[in-house]
Amino acid sequence: MDINTRIARNVRELRDARGLSLDALAARSKVGRSTISLIERAESSPTAVVLDKLSAALGVTLASLFEDSAVGTAPPSPVARAADQAVWTDPVSSYVRRNLSPAQPSPIQLVEVHFPAGQHLAYDGATRATETYQQIWMIEGVMEVVVDQDTWRLEAGDCLAMRLDCPMAYRNPTEHSARYLVALATYPFTHNRRPE
Incomplete structure (x- = not known):
């Protein structure tokens, strides 16, 4: 999966899990609503500074935005190849x-x-x-x-x-x-x- 697509999915899933609208996440993170929308559609290559603001507002580490969040039937592997x-x-x-x-x-x-x-x-x-x-x-x-x-x-x-x-x-x-x-x-x- 393309890294921007993975970031897009993670930001959207984390925002939804926390019950935040785009406007609420924009206010909390001080990142523009249109910028977040572009990120969630994988139409933008966000900077480290923007991703840090979003991760803080979502209550996760920056590294979490790059994780593979796909939900499967098997538990996650303890090995990262x-x-x-x-x-x-x-x-x-x-x-x-x-x-x-x-x-x-x-x-x-x-x-x-x-x-x-x-x-x-x-x-x-x-x-x-x-x-x-x-x-x-x-x-x-x-x-x-x-x-x-x-x-x-x-x-x-x-x-x-x-x-x-x-x-x-x-x-x-x-x-x-x-x-x-x-x-x-x-x-x-x-x-x-x-x-x-």
Whole structure:
């Protein structure tokens, strides 16, 4: 399935599960109604910033918008094969994220990120319905991460922990791409598909 089609289905299903109209989700997320409508019809390639606002308003992690939410008769597999992992590229910064976690419900999600040289991405710290924690473990390259007022320079092997409740920015200040692992955990854990 095309990644924009998967995002479209997940946003629409999560909005419906929470009983939100397009107008209500637009007000809650501060994303325009027409933009959400285009995303839900898979007629738009949304940016990371827009998807972060939508995921916060829907009470899920950003990684949840890339999951395969298809409901089948068999329980979700505890294995996520590399060939089946969702890969998405931000149309603005060109950073590439790969959802590593299996579809089986878990309070932990793993994401691999390739961040291009010289690129920058900033999130405004959208209000979240659940407590979400994140750790970034650098595999290769260098990243500068701003968490609220603190700036951290991360190099290979470094790990940074944070709560996703404030403005954040990511910048690769070098001429080489960076690669890192993101671990996300929500508390209290409720499977992201259930209404809140």
